[in-house]
Each structure stands twice: as C-alpha cells, then as structure tokens.
Amino acid sequence: xxxxxxxxxxxxxxxxxxxxxxLRMVYPFLxxxxxxxxxxxxLLSLAITIRSTSxxxxxxxxxxxxxxxxxFGMLLGVLLFTLSALLMVFWPSYWVFVLSLVLGYMxxxxxxxxxxxxxxxxxxxxxxxxxxxxxxxxxxxxFIIGVPVMGFLIGRSGWLxxxxxxxxxxxxxxxxxxxxxxxxxxxxAERPGVLKNLGAVARYGPAQAGILMALAxxxxxxxxxxxxxxWLEQSFQVKIAALAAxxxxxxxxxxxxxxxxxxxVDRLGKRRAVLMGLVGNMLAALALPLLGRSLTGAxxxxxxxxxxxxxxxxxxxxxxxxxxxxxxxxxxxxxIAGLSIGRALGALIVPFLYRSDTALGAPPSILPVMxxxxxxxxxxxxxxxxxxxxxxxxxxxxxx
Numbered sequence: 001x002x003x004x005x006x007x008x009x010x011x012x013x014x015x016x017x018x019x020x021x022x023l024r025m026v027y028p029f030l031x032x033x034x035x036x037x038x039x040x041x042x043l044l045s046l047a048i049t050i051r052s053t054s055x056x057x058x059x060x061x062x063x064x065x066x067x068x069x070x071x072f073g074m075l076l077g078v079l080l081f082t083l084s085a086l087l088m089v090f091w092p093s094y095w096v097f098v099l100s101l102v103l104g105y106m107x108x109x110x111x112x113x114x115x116x117x118x119x120x121x122x123x124x125x126x127x128x129x130x131x132x133x134x135x136x137x138x139x140x141x142x143f144i145i146g147v148p149v150m151g152f153l154i155g156r157s158g159w160l161x162x163x164x165x166x167x168x169x170x171x172x173x174x175x176x177x178x179x180x181x182x183x184x185x186x187x188x189a190e191r192p193g194v195l196k197n198l199g200a201v202a203r204y205g206p207a208q209a210g211i212l213m214a215l216a217x218x219x220x221x222x223x224x225x226x227x228x229x230x231w232l233e234q235s236f237q238v239k240i241a242a243l244a245a246x247x248x249x250x251x252x253x254x255x256x257x258x259x260x261x262x263x264x265v266d267r268l269g270k271r272r273a274v275l276m277g278l279v280g281n282m283l284a285a286l287a288l289p290l291l292g293r294s295l296t297g298a299x300x301x302x303x304x305x306x307x308x309x310x311x312x313x314x315x316x317x318x319x320x321x322x323x324x325x326x327x328x329x330x331x332x333x334x335x336i337a338g339l340s341i342g343r344a345l346g347a348l349i350v351p352f353l354y355r356s357d358t359a360l361g362a363p364p365s366i367l368p369v370m371x372x373x374x375x376x377x378x379x380x381x382x383x384x385x386x387x388x389x390x391x392x393x394x395x396x397x398x399x400x
C-alpha cells in the first residue's frame with residue numbers, strides 16, 4: 001500500500017465515524033432531543049421521515065465526485081455535515097433540527113461515494129475489499145464509541161452538548177482532507193453534467209442489478225430493525241436490560257462483520273462473499289424463531305443476523321466500485337440511495353407482517369418477518385447474478 005494511502009485511510013475512518021455518529025445518535029436520544037425542542041414524538045417522527053426521504057435526491061448532489069473530482073466531493077460532504085451541526089449550535093429550533101438532519105444525511109451521501117471512488121481509482125480491484133472494509137469500521141465505531149460519548153456529553157451538559165463537538169470534528173476532518181488528499185481532476189475533462197452521469201448509470205444493466213440488490217438487502221434489514229425491540233419487549237417482558245444488550249450486540253456484530261470482510265473478501269472474491277453473506281443471513285433469519293424461545297437464544301440469533309448483513313453489505317461495496325469505473329462516484333451515490341429507499345420500503349411493509357395479539361394472550365410471532373427477509377434475500381441473490389465488473393481495464397491507479 002502506498003504511504004499516502006496509509007495516511008489517508010485513518011482520515012477516512014475518522015470522517016466516516018464522525019458523520020455516522022451524527023446520523024446514529026438521533027435514534028437513542030430522540031426523546032432527549034424532543035424535550036429540548038419542546039416537540040412530541042409525532043413531530044420527531046416527521047423529522048426522521050423527511051431525513052430519510054431526502055435520500056432520493058442524494059445522487060443529484062453526490063455525482064460531483066465524478067464531475068468535479070473526488071477531493072471536491074469529499075470536502076463538500078464533510079462541509080455539509082459540519083454545517084448541519086453548526087446550525088444547531090446557533091439556532092436550536094425544531095425546523096433547524098429538521099434542516100440539520102437533512103444536511104447531515106446529504107453530507108454522508110456526498111462524502112461516501114467520493115471516498116469510495118477515490119479508493120477505487122487507486123487500489124487494485126483484487127485488494128480493494130480489504131481497504132474499503134477497513135474504512136467501514138468507522139460505521140460501527142460510531143455506535144460503539146461515538147454514540148456513548150455523545151450520551152455522556154448530553155448527561156453532563158444538556159441536549160445541545162454534542163453539536164459543538166461535532167462541529168470541531170468536522171473542521172478537523174476538513175483540514176486533514178485538504179492536507180492529505182491530492183488535487184484530482186474530474187474523471188472526464190469535459191465535466192459532464194449531473195443528468196448525463198445519472199443517465200449513463202441508469203441505462204447500464206449491471207448497475208441496475210446492483211441497485212435492485214441494494215434495495216432488497218436493506219429492505220430486509222430494516223424490517224428487523226423496526227421489530228426486534230418490540231419483539232424482545234413483548235416476548236420476554238424486559239425492557240432496558242434486553243434492549244441495551246441488543247444494542248451492544250448490534251454494534252459488536254457490525255464490527256465483527258467488517259473485520260472479517262477486511263480479512264477474507266479479496267481472497268474469497270467479492271461476488272462469492274456477498275452470496276455467502278446472503279445465504280448466512282437467510283439461515284440466521286430462519287433460525288431466529290427457534291432460537292427466540294429464550295432471551296439468550298434471541299440475542300444470539302440477532303448477532304448472527306446483523307453479522308451476516310454487515311458482511312454482505314460491506315462485501316458489496318468493492319464489487320460495485322468496479323461495475324462502471326468511469327462513473328464510480330455517481331454509481332456509488334445511487335447504490336447508497338438504493339439502500340436508503342430500501343429501508344423506507346421495509347418500514348412500509350413491516351406493519352403488515354408483525355402482528356402481536358398479546359392483549360389476547362397470544363405470543364408475538366417474528367416468523368412472517370423472517371420469511372420476508374428470506375424472500376428479499378433471494379431477490380438480492382437473483383440480482384447479484386447480473387452484477388458484472390468492468391471487463392476491460394482495472395482501476396486507474398492514480399498517484400497520491
């Protein structure tokens with residue numbers, strides 16, 4: 001690995017962790033933010049919905065990584081994240097909170113594709129899974145370290161305490177990226193427009209298959225996200241202890257999946273690794289109703305569900321970076337948007353699948369949700385068959 005990349009990768013991990021902390025801290029501290037803003041759960045849910053919906057527009061902004069260069073795209077993404085926190089420092093109100101959520105979400109949409117494209121330009125495809133898997137550790141570190149630190153700050157100094165720290169983290173990331181990243185030209189000297197970039201990707205069959213795969217995988221995972229807490233609570237009549245344990249398990253399983261990808265994905269092959277993750281996730285989903293007869297079994301089942309999901313998602317990232325190299329940043333932005341839209345679809349579907357009649361004495365059943373997870377993973381596996389990497393040249397292997 002080049003010396004410059006050895007310095008850039010820690011900066012990418014730190015920026016990924018900072019942005020992810022701002023995204024992930026909203027869920028556990030939502031009631032705290034609600035009390036600080038003086039709004040109820042309905043308005044908070046509206047804010048989260050607006051944030052998720054804004055992901056549809058992410059590719060229109062994120063394609064700057066192709067049209068203006070990878071460094072420009074990464075700096076713009078971190079700048080949007082920093083601005084999202086800065087607004088809350090000076091104007092803490094409900095609608096500014098909504099705007100902050102959207103800007104932070106857009107910052108992630110712009111930073112991630114540009115960063116992934118930057119790595120794709122410089123790291124051979126045969127080694128790319130190890131590097132991108134290592135960078136994805138920032139996502140789980142946000143949950144294991146970032147969110148607890150934000151909770152400590154809130155407990156000590158109040159609900160606004162995280163935002164100045166997030167501003168500082170963003171400013172440090174901007175400075176580090178400006179120093180460590182070379183000035184890179186756009187992929188095309190013609191600086192193609194956003195619509196041309198999006199059109200080129202949208203018309204390409206393997207890219208379409210990859211986006212469908214993203215939709216199916218994220219839909220299945222979101223259904224689990226939205227039901228496991230309620231299921232644990234209703235099945236075992238425990239709240240704080242079980243949910244705290246489940247949260248730790250999610251973070252640990254994500255980190256485990258990312259570490260395993262870093263070590264094996266390039267040797268296994270990216271497509272094979274994604275398929276193994278899909279099969280493992282289906283087996284874990286089918287086992288959960290059986291394991292879920294006890295709290296310990298349920299937590300073990302959840303560990304393997306999230307472990308296999310993280311394994312397949314992180315394995316799919318290096319695969320997608322080589323599908324259409326000329327438009328890497330644009331494709332990765334649409335891929336991430338596909339993950340976001342898939343989560344929205346999963347949220348719409350799951351209320352019809354998870355029905356609990358506990359008021360009548362019947363135990364809640366997670367089986368319909370798990371069968372849907374299996375179906376969606378089969379759909380993702382079918383789409384994976386049509387995902388092909390570019391058969392001509394490999395990465396550009398640019399200097400720096």
